[in-house]
Amino acid sequence: MPLTDDEATLFASWFHALSDPTRIRILNLLSTTGDELGVGTIVDTLALRQSTASHHLKVLHDVGFLRRRRHGTSVLYRVNANCLERFPSAADLVMGRLRVDAAPTAPGWVAEPA
Structure with a gap:
């Protein structure tokens, strides 16, 4: 079954958000610290x-x-674990590695409100 x-719109927005190196760095920082961070800390840490x-925080949010x-x-930011847990499945769906009927279904793709 095709997407x-x-x-397709949801996945395109995710891939677009990850198309910038600064957003990748911010997401990595928040993912690896496992804590909420304010803009000032993000600014200082990533220069x-x-x-x-x-x-970039707005785009990721x-x-x-x-x-x-x-x-x-x-304003404190943290990773939305529900969304990030589903991202690998989205990539697999787009690449045809996972059947659509075997994937988590919408609206479960982003179970925690943004």
């Missing part, structure tokens, strides 16, 4: 400008890779 339009980091919460005047 549905909705699945980015604040506006650059904020832009908008596609569901990141979760965010307000803490006082700061």
